[in-house]
Amino acid sequence: MKSSNALIIQSGGSTPVINQSLAGILRESKKLASFTKIYGAIHGTDGLLKRNITDLTNISSLDISSIATTPGAALGSSRYKITQSNATNILNILSDYKIAYLFIIGGNDSAANAKELGTLSKISGYKLQVIHVPKTIDNDLIGTDHSPGFGSTARFIALATMGAGKDAQTMGQSAPITIIEVMGRDAGWLAASSSIGKNTCQDPPHIVCVPEHNINYEHFLNQLENTYRQFGYAVAVVAENSKNEEGIIGKTEKALYEDQFGHKYFEGAGYHLSKLAESRLKVRVRYEKPGTIQRSMVSCISIVDSTEAEMVGTKAVQYALQGANEVMISIKRDQLNSKYSSSTELTPVKNVADKVKYLPANYFDNQNLLPTEDFKSYAIPLIGSPLPIFANLLK
Amino acid sequence: MKSSNALIIQSGGSTPVINQSLAGILRESKKLASFTKIYGAIHGTDGLLKRNITDLTNISSLDISSIATTPGAALGSSRYKITQSNATNILNILSDYKIAYLFIIGGNDSAANAKELGTLSKISGYKLQVIHVPKTIDNDLIGTDHSPGFGSTARFIALATMGAGKDAQTMGQSAPITIIEVMGRDAGWLAASSSIGKNTCQDPPHIVCVPEHNINYEHFLNQLENTYRQFGYAVAVVAENSKNEEGIIGKTEKALYEDQFGHKYFEGAGYHLSKLAESRLKVRVRYEKPGTIQRSMVSCISIVDSTEAEMVGTKAVQYALQGANEVMISIKRDQLNSKYSSSTELTPVKNVADKVKYLPANYFDNQNLLPTEDFKSYAIPLIGSPLPIFANLLK
Structure with missing residues (x-):
C-alpha cells in the first residue's frame, strides 16, 4: 500500500557496506511499493538543507545492485549536527517534499540527529517517522550487538x-x-x-x-x-x-x-x-x-557484514510501515545454536544518541x-x- | 636423475607471491627427484654466512602448499651485498654442503649477487650453477616483461x-x-x-x-x-x-x-x-x-601473478637441470592471440644486475x-x- 514519501540520508564516515543498507531500503521499498516517492539527500543533511535531493523512485534493480557493491556512501555523506535552531528549516524542506518517513543511515551522531528531528517534529505537529539504520566501522554504537561496517573493516x-x-x-x-x-x-x-x-x-x-x-x-x-x-x-x-x-x-x-x-x-x-x-x-x-x-x-568485505547491512535496510522499511519511530534497527546475535545467526530488534534512538560503546x-x-x-x-x-x-x- | 645438492635463497623485500616461487622450485625438485638434498638458507645470505640452513628435502606436499599461500619470504630474507671479499666464505660454505645448484629468488640486488657468485665460482674452479628467480613488487627488473609480485601489489x-x-x-x-x-x-x-x-x-x-x-x-x-x-x-x-x-x-x-x-x-x-x-x-x-x-x-593476490610466480620457480629447476647458469628466468608475454598468456626464457644475470627498468x-x-x-x-x-x-x- 503506497502511503507517502520517504527520504534517505547517509551520514558520517563511510564503510565498505554502507550502500548495502541503502540497497536494502530501496529494494524493500520497491518490493512492497511502500512509498509514493523515495528520495535521497545528496551529501546528507548538508545537501538536504540546500535542497540537493535526488529522486530514487524509479531506480532500476540493476542500478541498485551496482550501488550495493560500491564502497563509500553512494548518495554522499556529511557531518552535520541538527539542533533546535536548524531543525525548523529541515522540517520545512521535508514538508515541501511531503516526507513522512526519514531513513538515516549513520552512527552515533546520526542517532542524535534522529532524536532531535523526532522531538521537534512532534513539537511542531509535523507527522514524521524517523528510522536510524546503523552504520559504523568503529562498532561504537550501543544498543546493538555490533554495527554494519565493522565486520568488513575488522577483516x-x-x-x-x-x-x-x-x-x-x-x-x-x-x-x-x-x-x-x-x-x-x-x-x-x-x-x-x-x-x-x-x-x-x-x-x-x-x-x-x-x-x-x-x-x-x-x-x-x-x-x-x-x-x-x-x-x-x-x-x-x-x-x-x-x-x-x-x-x-x-x-x-x-x-x-x-x-x-x-x-x-x-x-x-x-x-x-x-x-x-x-x-x-x-x-x-x-x-x-x-x-x-x-x-x-x-576485496576484504565480510559476507556476514554485507548481508546484515542489507538486512537492517530491509527491516527499516518493514518496521517503518508498522509505525516504528525514533528507533534504531539493532542487530541481535542469536544464541540458539553454535552456528552464528542474527536477527533485528528496535532500540529507541534516545538510548543510542551521543553515547559510545567501549x-x-x-x-x-x-x-x-x-x-x-x-x-x-x-x-x-x-x-x-x-x-x-x-x-x-x-x- | 639425482645429481647433487641445491640451495634456495630468498632475498630483498617480500611479495604476496614470493613463496609461490619457492613452492615451484620445491615441487619440481620433488617431481623430477632432481637433487640429493635441497636446502634453504634462513634469512638469505646473512643466514647462509652463519650456516643457518634448513633441510627441505623431505618437506611434505601439504607443507609446500601451505607455504605457497603465505605472504612474506617463508625462509626469511635479507639485504646483503656479495662482494669479491666475502664470496670466498660463501663458496666454502656451499662446498661444505656440496651445493651444485643455487636458486636465488630476488630482485636487482640479487641478480648482482648471482653474477658475483657466478664469476667467483668460475675463478676459483668451484662447479656451481646460479639461477636467478625474479621477484619484486617494484617491477623494475630489466630483461623480463614483468616481475612476479608486481601484479598482486598493483591489484x-x-x-x-x-x-x-x-x-x-x-x-x-x-x-x-x-x-x-x-x-x-x-x-x-x-x-x-x-x-x-x-x-x-x-x-x-x-x-x-x-x-x-x-x-x-x-x-x-x-x-x-x-x-x-x-x-x-x-x-x-x-x-x-x-x-x-x-x-x-x-x-x-x-x-x-x-x-x-x-x-x-x-x-x-x-x-x-x-x-x-x-x-x-x-x-x-x-x-x-x-x-x-x-x-x-x-585478499588482493592476482591469479596470473601467483601462477607465474610458481612458473618461474618450476622452470628454474628445469633450466638448471639442462645446464643453465648465471641466468634469470624471464617472463615473456605471448602475443599470439588477444587472450593474455606468458612463457619463460633466459636472460643473463649480467644484463639485469644493478640495472633499473624505469x-x-x-x-x-x-x-x-x-x-x-x-x-x-x-x-x-x-x-x-x-x-x-x-x-x-x-x-
Whole structure:
C-alpha cells in the first residue's frame, strides 16, 4: 500500500557496506511499493538543507545492485549536527517534499540527529517517522550487538596485520618492527580486531593499544623489545586516539610541522610510538597507516557484514510501515545454536544518541596489551569466511 | 636423475607471491627427484654466512602448499651485498654442503649477487650453477616483461585507490582530498598501477607522481585544486621516491623530528605533499600509507601473478637441470592471440644486475600527471580478474 514519501540520508564516515543498507531500503521499498516517492539527500543533511535531493523512485534493480557493491556512501555523506535552531528549516524542506518517513543511515551522531528531528517534529505537529539504520566501522554504537561496517573493516585489519607481520618476520634485522595505526575513534574495537588471526604468541600483533586504556610508554617499549628479542620481529597495532596520561598521543607533543599560515600539524599515536621505538631499539621501525583504505577495500568485505547491512535496510522499511519511530534497527546475535545467526530488534534512538560503546573490560588484557579470547569469540563470526592460516618456517 | 645438492635463497623485500616461487622450485625438485638434498638458507645470505640452513628435502606436499599461500619470504630474507671479499666464505660454505645448484629468488640486488657468485665460482674452479628467480613488487627488473609480485601489489593499489577515492568523494567538504604514498623504489610502476581502475576523468587517481619525472609543486597543486573544484574531491598517488628539482621529496626538507640521540627523521613525499596541499587549499587532506600491507595482502593476490610466480620457480629447476647458469628466468608475454598468456626464457644475470627498468616515456603523460592507456594495456592482464566497476550517483 503506497502511503507517502520517504527520504534517505547517509551520514558520517563511510564503510565498505554502507550502500548495502541503502540497497536494502530501496529494494524493500520497491518490493512492497511502500512509498509514493523515495528520495535521497545528496551529501546528507548538508545537501538536504540546500535542497540537493535526488529522486530514487524509479531506480532500476540493476542500478541498485551496482550501488550495493560500491564502497563509500553512494548518495554522499556529511557531518552535520541538527539542533533546535536548524531543525525548523529541515522540517520545512521535508514538508515541501511531503516526507513522512526519514531513513538515516549513520552512527552515533546520526542517532542524535534522529532524536532531535523526532522531538521537534512532534513539537511542531509535523507527522514524521524517523528510522536510524546503523552504520559504523568503529562498532561504537550501543544498543546493538555490533554495527554494519565493522565486520568488513575488522577483516581488512586482521589480514593487514597478518600480512605485515609476515613481512616484518621475513625482513628480520633490516626492518623488524612495524607499527600500524588504525581507526576506531574513541573505542578499541578495530584495533582489537588486528588479533583475530593471531593463534600463537609468536603471531602478530604482539601489542595492541586501545583508547580505553592509557599507554604507559615504558610498558609499551618493554613489551615491544621483549617480543623483538624473543622472536626477531614485533608488530604493534595502535588505535588512532590511543592515550597516555596526558591525553591523546601526538596531540600533546610538540607540533611536527608549522605551515606558512601558522597552522600546526600533529601526527598520530602510531607515528609517535614508532619514533619512540626507533630511538629506544635502534632498529628500523616501519609506520603504516591504511587510513580510508581500511574502510573501503572491497576485496576484504565480510559476507556476514554485507548481508546484515542489507538486512537492517530491509527491516527499516518493514518496521517503518508498522509505525516504528525514533528507533534504531539493532542487530541481535542469536544464541540458539553454535552456528552464528542474527536477527533485528528496535532500540529507541534516545538510548543510542551521543553515547559510545567501549570495549568491555573482559575483551582486553591490559597487562599483556592484547585482546582476550572473549573478544575473539565475539568478533570472529562477524568477519565472514575464516582467515587463512599461514605457514611458519622461521620458528 | 639425482645429481647433487641445491640451495634456495630468498632475498630483498617480500611479495604476496614470493613463496609461490619457492613452492615451484620445491615441487619440481620433488617431481623430477632432481637433487640429493635441497636446502634453504634462513634469512638469505646473512643466514647462509652463519650456516643457518634448513633441510627441505623431505618437506611434505601439504607443507609446500601451505607455504605457497603465505605472504612474506617463508625462509626469511635479507639485504646483503656479495662482494669479491666475502664470496670466498660463501663458496666454502656451499662446498661444505656440496651445493651444485643455487636458486636465488630476488630482485636487482640479487641478480648482482648471482653474477658475483657466478664469476667467483668460475675463478676459483668451484662447479656451481646460479639461477636467478625474479621477484619484486617494484617491477623494475630489466630483461623480463614483468616481475612476479608486481601484479598482486598493483591489484592492491588499484583497489585501494578506487576505494579511498569513493571515500573522499563521499565525504566531500569534510575530507575531500586524499594523498596515498606507495612503494616502487626508483621506478613508477606501482604508482602508475593506481590508475588501472580509472575509467573516466572523474575517477581516482587524478594525479600520479612517479620518480621518473620531477614534480613541479605549482603544477601539482594546480591540478589538485582544479580537480577538487571540478569534482568536489581529488586523489593523488605518490611514489615513495618522487622527486622535485632538489632531489627526493622530504629528504631535502627540514627534519620533522629529532630524537634524544640526535637522529633526524624525515617523512616521505606523500606526507610533504599532503601538508603542502593542506596549506594551499585550506581543506583537510588525508595522508595514507599502506606500507608493507600493499605487498602482503592476500585478499588482493592476482591469479596470473601467483601462477607465474610458481612458473618461474618450476622452470628454474628445469633450466638448471639442462645446464643453465648465471641466468634469470624471464617472463615473456605471448602475443599470439588477444587472450593474455606468458612463457619463460633466459636472460643473463649480467644484463639485469644493478640495472633499473624505469617506466617508459609512452607509459606516462607528464603534462596531465597520469599514466597513459598504453600503460593500462600493459598492466591490466597482470592484475588477474577484472576490477569491479563502481556505481556513481554523485555525477
